[in-house]
Amino acid sequence: xxxxxxMEGPVTLSEEAFLTINCTYTATGYPSLFWYxxxxxxxxxLLLKAxxxxxxxSNKGFEATYRKETTxxxxxxxSVQVSDSAVYFCALNFNKFYFGSGTKLNVKP
Amino acid sequence: xxxxxxxxxxxxxxxxxEVTLRCKLISGHNSLFWYRxxxxxxLELLIYFNNNVPIDDSGMPEDRFSAKMPNASFSTxxxxPSEPRDSAVYFCASSPIGTxxxxxxxxTFGAGxxxxxL
Numbered sequence: 156x157x158x159x160x161x162m163e164g165p166v167t168l169s170e171e172a173f174l175t176i177n178c179t180y181t182a183t184g185y186p187s188l189f190w191y192x193x194x195x196x197x198x199x200x201l202l203l204k205a206x207x208x209x210x211x212x213s214n215k216g217f218e219a220t221y222r223k224e225t226t227x228x229x230x231x232x233x234s235v236q237v238s239d240s241a242v243y244f245c246a247l248n249f250n251k252f253y254f255g256s257g258t259k260l261n262v263k264p
Numbered sequence: 265x266x267x268x269x270x271x272x273x274x275x276x277x278x279x280x281x282e283v284t285l286r287c288k289l290i291s292g293h294n295s296l297f298w299y300r301x302x303x304x305x306x307l308e309l310l311i312y313f314n315n316n317v318p319i320d321d322s323g324m325p326e327d328r329f330s331a332k333m334p335n336a337s338f339s340t341x342x343x344x345p346s347e348p349r350d351s352a353v354y355f356c357a358s359s360p361i362g363t364x365x366x367x368x369x370x371x372t373f374g375a376g377x378x379x380x381x382l
Contacts (some may be wrong), residue, residue: 198373
């Protein structure tokens with residue numbers, strides 16, 4: 156069945172460091188892929204999405220490229236800020252939404 | 265638009281009591297999802313509706329849980345009787361059209377209802 160696997164956290168970085176959070180997926184069809192972010196005490200918010208192979212989603216300095224050949228959708232940011240501290244969820248949607256287990260990011264000043 | 269609105273934001277109750285969580289969808293959205301989030305199990309889909317009809321309730325843990333959508337803009341999730349293991353954050357989410365076909369439908373989440381059962 157369809158599923159999403161993302162790297163376990165927590166990930167701890169210093170401010171201005173480069174961020175990568177790995178996400179791979181398994182799908183029977185051609186899903187859309189998403190990254191959601193959850194700040195403490197809040198619901199999940201859409202961060203970015205990509206709907207087909209080779210699409211790049213981007214928002215707030217974050218980006219992820221839909222790689223069909225490696226079934227991946229890794230999240231990257233060139234320079235993280237303390238305000239980026241949150242839990243990040245990778246997700247896919249084909250017939251149903253599937254979420255990864257979430258990766259907690261801690262950014263220290 | 266005010267977004268997906270959930271109430272109550274926090275609920276503390278005693279084991280055996282009935283709990284009702286409420287959700288108001290975004291106007292124009294016709295798919296509604298209930299999720300539960302815990303540290304141990306992460307984010308779990310409990311049930312989802314398309315056009316007020318339950319499509320998949322395979323995630324509902326047991327008969328103590330029930331969900332309804334009495335109209336196009338409102339849903340309730342009821343737990344009766346509640347147990348301490350039901351303690352979690354319950355999220356409601358909506359999307360503009362039904363899932364399917366590799367769609368780019370985006371789920372919009374509410375802020376959640378934190379339930380504590382003592």
